[in-house]
Amino acid sequence: MSLLDRKLLRDLRALKSQALAVALVMACGLAMMIMTRSLILSLDTTRDTYYRENRFGEVFARLKRAPNAVREQLVAIPGVAAVQTGIAIQVTLDVPGLPEPAVGLINSLPERGEPVLNRPYVRAGRLPLGRTTRGELAVGEAFAESHGLKPGDTLAAILNGTKQTFRLSGIVLSPEFVFEAPPGAALPDNKTYGVFWMPYKELATAFQLYGAFNNVSLTLAPGASEGEVIAAVNRVLAPYGARGAYGRSHHPSHRRVDDEIRVLQGLSVAFPLVFLSVAAFMTNSVMSRQIALQREQIAMLKACGFSNAQVGAHYFKFSLAIVFVGVGLGAVGGIVLGHRLVEMYHLFFRFPQLDFVLDSRVLVAAAGVSALAAFAGVAGAVRRAVRLPPAEAMRPEAPASFRPALIERLGGARWFTASFRMALRNIERRPVRSGLTCLALALATGILIVPNSFRDGVTYVIDFQWDIVQRQTVTLTLVEPGPARAIADFRHLPGVELAEPFRYVPIELRAGPVMRRLNLQGLPARGTLSRVIDAEPRQLTLPAHGIVISAKLADILHVRPGDEVIAKVLEGRERELSVPIVGLAEDFAGMAAYMELHALNRLLLEGDRISGAHLVVNAGLWPDFLAAVKNTPRAAGCVIKNSIRDGFRKTTAESIGLLQNMYLVFATIVAFGIIYNSARISLSERARELATLRVLGFSRGEVGAVLVGELVLLTLVALPLGLLIGSGFAKVILASVNTETVRLPLVLTASNYAFAVLVVALASALSALFAARKLADINLVSALKALD
């Protein structure tokens, strides 16, 4: 080891706590970078492998019913590689231990052999394969886990009006249901919704679909155009009540994973950028001070013949040591956080195996990026040091010149104490350093705002969705739309106090080139249960003509109230007509369109029909009600508001909780690190001044106040600035996750602001106290020594 390197090690030891503070801030950014890039790699490769091995389709279509022979027409479409037809149908389930009925989506398994596409992955037990197998079901893992179901357990399902008991043959996963949630749901609700598989013959027979299919997946030949194949599929299936084919990018499960990867990509750039910039600034202040302290040493080294390059390299190595520690800590942090997030993903995504895979390339990139940041931080100081002629460097630095602070020059502030003036003038004399310190503290405050604004937004949505919009206890859906008098049957169920009918019909809404497929809901003009609410929020009355759509849908279609849209009915007799938009509804998940019930029925030319009803049920008769529903053959689905609300609350609380903790740690590290370093640098630069004050009779506390006064002022400016920045962050991030499936309103509460201010103020205060302990080491006699 060269003697210069030995000096480096000893200097590092003397500066260890400051170097550690910088390394920790650096580590925050690197941990985020390593975590996000590795998670992207993990999700991407796991999903690709899963899709390939289990042959996930590339184009999908649902239809009402087509004879199996139509499959040959699909196979014949140019560009189609493989076709899987089958049945997928939604049923009501009676799960042991669950008081309410659940909804199951049952998929058929081919009569012979394994499915060509969308092959289930068997986690436990086996698939109910074979032509003669009866009374067996395979269950999706998420549903099985939430109910503690094992192969061999039994489960009752109402198949086309007949309640049957099934034995569970196995627990499986499918590339179609990585995100196992009801269509349109923002979050999974594994208690009341599950996916199942059973042999084609049994399922088809139960629903009088034997010899036909209602569900298609297909893959594309290499080089085939997805758009052309989709168009051809639509042509082939049009006579069979098809709801329009779509590619993977619109597949709900695939898309959810894509959304997650997109969020990770954003974080993988933004976060490291912010933290590494702060770390670069901290490196710069530590190294500038170090170089100032070692002015004479640099002069001596140069006088003795060391080259500029050697001296420069010596100080660069210093910052490299910080980078080394930062990358190490960042890698550990990234791996730990990555594992936690993979665990959290288990709440949302189901893969045969999702492991955290450390992206080794990102480690190299992280080291490179942070070395660059550190170099950027240290370059200026090193350049100044090596440029200094030896003779000049031997002399002490010229005394600092000051002037009255701006606020004093403006004539105010006669009443300022001398120590307050010192703080003001010190800040103003180094505007860049003060500004960056302030900005870094503001960033620490700002990042705390983000997760709490998510939490408050979610709370708002929960209250809005389930207290203002949906006021029913439960929603019952019929197997098939039925006559309006069915509402009378619902009213007779035990405990039902109020019942309001609704009609759902799948439609395609088009305005110019933009088209969206969704359910059009027919509701009473001014219902009391499921209500249409605008942004005010105020209930809208549905007029006898026209359609009310989600504000988000209006954005996407580029339409406003008064404009006309083309609605194409995708069920029963297909019709296409132009309807005026008469209002915009506020909602936060999926997209909706509403019409007055009778108006909708007139449009459908079907007479008075309903799809189901929203009910208010007397709590005392709840068990009787549920028992009756489980045995009502015509009820295909039963959605209980409170269990959805609870599931939503629990899932969001878990993921937001993880975010909150992560951001809390990051913010604390930044606030603590930046204050600690500033205080230590100030202590070092002003040691003589502070020692003088002690000799002149200032107590240790009073000198401490002089030392941190500047930082207190900077913190006071940083806190409101941070709230502003944080609100901006929250706004931008919410806008970026404002998708067709999920939206969050920007909710900024006083308690959110107060928490952020409190955390940063506390971290700063503790950090300042910690640094001020060093005041005890100040040697009073040193003040008497002459400058030499």
Place this chain on the structure above:
Amino acid sequence: MTAAPASPLPPPPAPAAAREPIFHVRDLARVYGEGTAAVTALRGVDLDLFRGELIVLLGASGSGKSTLLNQLGGLDSPTHGTLFYRGWNLGTADEAGLTHFRRDAVGFVFQAYNLIPSLTARENVALITEICRDPMAPEDALELVGLTPRMDHFPAQLSGGEQQRVAIARAIAKRPEVLLCDEPTGALDVHTGITVLEAIERINRDLGTLAVIITHNAILADMADRVFTLSDGRIINARTNARRGSVRDLAW
């Protein structure tokens, strides 16, 4: 800074007690380090210093004069012996007691001035007057050293002599009983040194402040009432001048 808390120091003397010593020092020793590495900086010093006196401590580097000044100024505690300030035992005082002592009783003048660069001349003085119990106005203190026209200048805008006179104003603004000056002219040329010494002499004469100046410049001895020469930690010579010479008459 807030008002100074209650001071443990004895009250200012009544005129009748004028001949009672301000400092009463007996057999004072200060040893740094232990065992074979021990260095004895002061040994067996006896001293009584009175109000209104101007004292010069002479000696080469390492003679112990700075160590003695540190002891008198409450910056350091003796290893052995007694050190009384107006009957109050400085040698056994704790940290808070010493802080009060420095705040209320002692004015320091440093060789390197030690002004706060971010404060103007007036503010440097005000910094101290804010924390002590019966200060004079900063403007008055600056007038005593002849700096009224330069009051609102920052240290970087003042010459060395001017900076040292600000330091003297800062030291005397608290109306200290003792003015301790450590090589006050060490960094100054002769002409500027004279103005600074005149300022100290004037304070001593007009306010009756006990002034102790340490220097290695023997010429200053003639301006003192009494002169002590130190060597190897002891007082090897004590002499009383029959008549104090004025600063201008010294043999520069």
